[in-house]
Amino acid sequence: MARLARIAVVLAALVWSAxxxxxxxxxxxKDNRAIFxxxxxxxxxxxxxxxxxxxxxxxxxxxxxxxxxxVTLGATALATGASLxxxxxxxxxxxxxxxxSAQFMIAIRLLPPIVVTLPLFPLADWLGLNDTYAILILLYxxxxxxxxxxxxxxxxxxxxEELDEAALIDGATPWQVLVRVIxxxxxxxxxxxxxxxxxxxxxxxxxxxxxxxxxAKTAPLILSEMMSSLTGVDWGVLFAAVTIQLLPVLAxxxxxxxxxxxxxxxxxxxx
Amino acid sequence: MLAPAxxxxxAALALPALYxxxxxxxxxxxxxxxxxxxxxxxxxxxxxxxxxxxxxxTLIVIHIVIYAELVLATVMAVVFAGVRRRRLLISVILMPxxxxxxxxxxxxxxxxxxxxxxxxxxxxxxGLPELHWASDPAAGLALVSVVSIWxxxxxxxxxxxxAVLGVPKELHEAASVDGAxxxxxxxxxxxxxxxxxxxxxxxxxYIVAFRLFSEVWLLTGGGPARTTExxxxxxxxxxxxxxxxxxxxxxxxxxxVASLLFAAGYLKLLHRRSFARG
Numbered sequence: 385m386a387r388l389a390r391i392a393v394v395l396a397a398l399v400w401s402a403x404x405x406x407x408x409x410x411x412x413x414k415d416n417r418a419i420f421x422x423x424x425x426x427x428x429x430x431x432x433x434x435x436x437x438x439x440x441x442x443x444x445x446x447x448x449x450x451x452x453x454x455v456t457l458g459a460t461a462l463a464t465g466a467s468l469x470x471x472x473x474x475x476x477x478x479x480x481x482x483x484x485s486a487q488f489m490i491a492i493r494l495l496p497p498i499v500v501t502l503p504l505f506p507l508a509d510w511l512g513l514n515d516t517y518a519i520l521i522l523l524y525x526x527x528x529x530x531x532x533x534x535x536x537x538x539x540x541x542x543x544x545e546e547l548d549e550a551a552l553i554d555g556a557t558p559w560q561v562l563v564r565v566i567x568x569x570x571x572x573x574x575x576x577x578x579x580x581x582x583x584x585x586x587x588x589x590x591x592x593x594x595x596x597x598x599x600a601k602t603a604p605l606i607l608s609e610m611m612s613s614l615t616g617v618d619w620g621v622l623f624a625a626v627t628i629q630l631l632p633v634l635a636x637x638x639x640x641x642x643x644x645x646x647x648x649x650x651x652x653x654x655x
Numbered sequence: 656m657l658a659p660a661x662x663x664x665x666a667a668l669a670l671p672a673l674y675x676x677x678x679x680x681x682x683x684x685x686x687x688x689x690x691x692x693x694x695x696x697x698x699x700x701x702x703x704x705x706x707x708x709x710x711x712x713t714l715i716v717i718h719i720v721i722y723a724e725l726v727l728a729t730v731m732a733v734v735f736a737g738v739r740r741r742r743l744l745i746s747v748i749l750m751p752x753x754x755x756x757x758x759x760x761x762x763x764x765x766x767x768x769x770x771x772x773x774x775x776x777x778x779x780x781x782g783l784p785e786l787h788w789a790s791d792p793a794a795g796l797a798l799v800s801v802v803s804i805w806x807x808x809x810x811x812x813x814x815x816x817x818a819v820l821g822v823p824k825e826l827h828e829a830a831s832v833d834g835a836x837x838x839x840x841x842x843x844x845x846x847x848x849x850x851x852x853x854x855x856x857x858x859x860x861y862i863v864a865f866r867l868f869s870e871v872w873l874l875t876g877g878g879p880a881r882t883t884e885x886x887x888x889x890x891x892x893x894x895x896x897x898x899x900x901x902x903x904x905x906x907x908x909x910x911x912v913a914s915l916l917f918a919a920g921y922l923k924l925l926h927r928r929s930f931a932r933g
Contacts, residue, residue, distance in 0.1 A: 386837060393734045394744065402747050404762045404805070405754065407773065424773050462663075470660035485661065492668045494915070496866040498887045499907035500667065502894050503674035506685055526667030529660045558656070587755035589869040594895075604757040608873055611761055619765060626758050637753040641746055648813050 405630070412623035419619055434620035438628075441618070445606055445625060452603040452629075455517050456585040459524035463581040464574055466529050471536025471573070472562055476545065486533075493530040497523075501594045508595060515596050523595070524585040532577035535647050539573025540566060576647030579640045586633050603629045678904035685898060696905035705881055706906065709889035710913070716796055716885065717864035720803045724860065725853060727804070728811040732819040733845060745816075752809040756802075756869035763802045764874065788874070792882035795875040799883070802870045807863075811856050818852035819845060854925040858918045865914035886910045 411419050413430040438445060474486055504523075505514070513519040543566060551561045567574070592602040607629060610622045637644065679696055683689025700706040731748070735741055751759070766774040769785045779785055788794040822845055830840045868887035871877060877884035877892065884892070890910065894903030 390734050390737065393730060394738060397731050397735075398744065398747050400805070401750050401809070404759075404766060405750055407766065408758075408762045420771050422771075422773060422776055462659075466659035466663055469656035473656050485657070488669075489660070489664060492664055492672070494862055494911075495668050495672055496887065496907070496910060496914070498866060498868055498890055499675055499911060500671040502678060502890075502900060502904055502907060503671040504667070505895075506900075507671075522663065523667055526663040529663050533660055562656075583753060587753075587758075589755065589757050589873070593869075593872075604755045607755075607757045607761065611757070611764070611873065622761060626761050630754055630758050633755075634750060634753045637749060638746055641749060644749075644752075645745075645813055645817075648810070648817075 405634070408623050409627050409631070412620065412627040414620070416620055419623070434624035435628075437618070438621045438624045441621060442606065442610065442625070444601070445603075448601050448603045448606045449628070451517070451600055452586055455520045455524070455600070455602060456582055458517060458521035459528075459585040460578045460582045462521055463525035463528045463532050464578040466525065467532025467536050467577050468567070468570070468574060469562065470529070470533040471540055471570075472566060474533065474537040475540035475543075476548065486537075489530045489533060493527070497527060497590055501591070505594060515599050515601075517600050519595050520585070520591055520600060520602070523591050524581060524588065528577075528581035528584060531580055531647075535577045536570060536573045539570045539576075543569045572643055572646070575640055576643040579636070579644050580647065583633060583637065675904045675907050678900050679908055681901050683900040683904075685900060689901065692901065696901040697909075699902055700905050700909065703902075705884065706889060706909075708881070709884040709886050710909075712796060712883060713865065713867065713885040713913075716800050716803070716867060717861070719800045720807070721857065721860045721864055723800070723804050724808055724811045725815075725856065727808060728815045728856075729849070729853070731812055732816040732849075733841060735816060736819045748812060749809045751805050754806065756806065757873060759802050759806050760870060760873040763798065763805070767798055767801075790879060792875075792879070795883045799867075799870045799874055802874070803864070803867065806870075807860070811860065814852055814856045814859075815849060818849040822848045851925060854921050857921045858925070861918045861921065862914050865910060865917075886913070 407424065410426075411424070412434055413432070414421075414425075414428055415431050415433065418425060418428050470489075474482065500523075504519075508514045508519050547565050547569075548561050551565050552558075556564070587604060588602075589604045589608065592605045593608070596602065596605065603625075607622070607625055610625060611617060678689075680691060680693060681689035682692045682695070735744065735748075738744065766772045767786060767788065769775050769779075769787055775786065786794040786798060788798040826844050826848070827840060830844050835843065866887055867885050868891070871883060871885050871888055872891075875883040877888040886906065887910070890903050890906040893899045893906055
């Protein structure tokens, strides 16, 4: 009895988590009639007609994917680099001012993203930053630099300081120590720190919605346009677009799962 | 070496936050100019029934979402802790964490469509009332809650799962030897051990849940007739649709304070517990 209940919970959890995603991915390969079949068929003749139609009807889609990729890589590099240097300082130095600045990092992160759009929108407009990659990269990196710093501080705490000292005695500069000694040993922390910002930047809707209109428009934004299309939603095309947007990040999460879990349970909680 | 991280935070968060404070006491219409008006914006949102409706909607949705998540996450964590070779299962549970809010809305909008939805139709066959979430505010907010739970459950699950795995095996065994059943073991062994983590998860989720925007914006747009607005939507509309940055900024601060008040209650509880445990 208890065993049956356990199996039921596991099955329900799996269907709840994977079912909707499997549904949309499978549906993107069904023809227009089969998409609406009830109950949904598991076996069907796959077709790529929606994928062909997608790139014909939405020629901008490929461009928005590229924009998403550029913004995501930029934000990930910026956040991870800034987190690594800051994490290194917090791991190797102590002091009241430093402790206060670390607390500031965590506290300021409590601010809701939508609140900062109010002052930043007119400012970005004035600086000519609206609808550019730069504003999105800056915002995504800023919102994840606190978590990244805490994860990397925890990682670097575990690297013996004697290694730094030996390198310094050999005449290395602090930057060389960071790049040649710390970085290779902190790889797992860097993967965890970069994974969070990467997922967020690839998927974000709010900042892209407020700050971009055409040139820097990202994939989630064009998906929302397809969904609210005035001529009615073409579900097949929308499912194809959704599948293309979600498969890379889904694969990424599978690959980095181990570091993601470690990062969540160390950096997020103890930090 | 601290400079890049702190420069990012100052430019994108700290200075804008101070500027929002200033905006909230001006009659600025577009983020610049505007004269000092004192508390007028706060008084205006205090008298605005749409603000109170947005606050009420926010509180209802986030409480449904957070508590449903915690209960589901705890049940799943306890069950999964007893499953062997679970690595693949955990990866499947994590999947929604990879999904964009926009994509989640696309999927659930289709699945829950009263006429064509593959989830809505079986529910209707079971005799449940149809969810006309596009026209019925309560149904709209219910669907928002479902999407929100779906997106955030992996996070709550991971936190609580790690805590359940951390409960010492000896405690389980000792309780079993003393004749405690599964229910009693959960209540007296597992629950007390994971409670601090549950409280941490609560604090995290309160702070993040108050930001709720995309799910509502993409599903109902706050409509019909502003009945499903939440705080973030109210703020966005005040500022960007009605060009009233002053009131938007005041609503922003109201949002920050409300989320901190709720989180603080649980933080205090957490604090007291950790002292009680010595």
